[in-house]
Amino acid sequence: MEPEVQPRRPRPIKKILIIAVVCILAAAGGVFAAVAPGLAGGVMESEAGSAVRTSPGIAAPVVAPVTSESAPANGAKQVNPAAPVTLKVNNGTIERVTLTSTGGDTVDGIIDAAGTGWAAAAPLKFNTDYSYTFVVKDGAGRETSTTQSFSTVSSSHEADAAVYPLDGMKVGVGQPLQIIFSEPVLNRDAVEKAIKITSSAGQAGAFHWYSDKMVRYRAQDFWAANSTVTMDMQLFGVDLGNGQIANFNKKVNVSIGDKKVAVADAAAHTFTLSVNDQPVKTLPVSMGDKRFPSARGYGVLMEKNRFDHFRASSIGLKPDDPAYYGDVDVEYTIRLTLSGAYIHQALDSAFPYIGNANVSHGCIGFLPDGAAWVFDNMGTGDVVNIINTEGDYAAHDDGYGDWNIPWAEYDN
Incomplete structure (x- = not known):
């Protein structure tokens, strides 16, 4: 009797195929992490745990x-x-920066030696309004462009100033330096620190604020004859207070005369009149009468005009x-105060009183020859000391009355 033939059982190939696939993928450099049946939960770790794939089959280092x-700041x-205006980068370098206004003006800048910092020059x-575009490069050589924007202080918060004397002027020893701001100054210390004043004679001085807009500067004594005074104002960007920003730098050189x-x-x-402390001329005058006595103390000569027009109504x-x-035409006028005191040729009706009595409205009146001599020999910044009035x-502040303020009070 022939033996009974049993049917052949199929071979278990699943596990073999899975293992083969894993091997094939691994050999091909594939990224794979799986639990294989029958391998007690074992994990095959990815090779990308510390790499970034940039192209098939090639791994690159991770780039910060x-x-x-x-x-x-942007906006x-x-x-x-x-x-x-600055830019600082980490983990990369600055390739280029462009800072332009909406009007098309370009602001130059400098990239530092390390390539990680930039500053406007x-x-x-x-x-x-400004547009601020910068291109940076990372460690893998990839470039990124960023554009930001911002706007500067508006015109309503821009502060200017008028400075006197003007650059290059020659003035007398009594002329204070004066700055009148267009906007009120609250940060006085900041303004004073931004102004450097030097004298070729080595004289120190002090600021004195007459109002929140006007400040003057003088030395303790009259400026040294034939010296030079320099006022270097680095006020651009100084915050005057209330958001008002000064808009100028200016340097003024003033020559002092005899x-x-x-x-x-x-x-x-x-x-x-004395010149360099030596009397040179004495002239007869008529000064203010009892109703309009001349103001006492030091006065500093201001503007002068060969011909002028006075109005009693003023x-x-x-x-x-x-x-x-009424209204009168006057010759050889030199202003002493803003309120209307002058040196000038007296009216014809006052000629008999010159040297004998005071009949003016506070001015100092001369005969024609005397008025012409003073006009030709005195000028802006020279000093008149009025006594016995x-x-x-x-x-x-009615003119330059700075020398009538005691130094201890002026320098405060």
């Missing part, structure tokens, strides 16, 4: 992302035009006033 810090408003403009100081004596009716006189003189001091 580039980070940047820029100033001003910033009312940026001070003097504020630094010029100040910005007021009331201007020391010319005159004494006008209301009792003796004389005017004596000092408050009306036609029914006995002192009213019943008048009080003029307001210190």
Whole structure:
């Protein structure tokens, strides 16, 4: 009897196929992590745990992302035009930076030696929108471009100033330096620190604020004869307070002439000029009468005109006033105060009183020859000291009354 033939059982190939597939994938450099049946949960780890694949079959090192810090911040408003514009990057380098205004003006800048920092090399403009584009490169050589924007302080917060004397002027020893700001100054210390004043004679001085807009500077004594005074104002970008930003830098050089100081004596009716402390001329004068006495103390000569026109109404006189003189043409005028005190040639009607009595409205009146001599020999910044008058001091800011303020009070 022949034996019974049993059917052949199929061979178990599943496990073999899975293992083969794993091997094939591994051999091909494939990334794979799986649990193989029957392998007690074993895991095959990916080779990409510390690499970034940039192309099939090629792994590259991990590259840290580039980070940047820029100033001003993106979208910033009312940026001070003097504020630094900077860029700093980490984990990369700066390839190029472009800073332009909406009007097309380009602001130059400098990339540092390491290639990780950039700074604008010029100040910005007021009331201007800027676009700020920078390109950076990471460790893998990939470039990224970023564009930001900001705007600077608007015109409503821009502060200017008028400076006197002007650059290159020659003035007398009594001329203070004066700055009148267009906007109120609250940060006085910041303004004073931004102004450097030097004298070729080595004289130190002090600032004195007459108001929140006007400041003056003088030395303790008159400026040294024939010296030079320099005022270097680095005020661009200085915050005056209330968001008002100064918009200028300016350097002013002033030449000081001979020391010319005159004494006008209301009792003796004389005017004596000394040059470099030596008397050179005494002239007869008529000064302010009892109703309008000349102001006492030091006055500094201001503007002068060969011909001028005076109006009685400018000092408050009306036609029914006995002192009213109407409108008159006057010669050889030199202003002493803003309120209307002058040195000038007296009116013809006053000639008999010159040297004998005081009949003016506070001015110092001369005969024609005397008025012409003073006009030719004295000028802006020279000093007149009025003595023996019943008048009080003029307001210190009614002209340049700085020398009537004691030094201890001026320097505070």
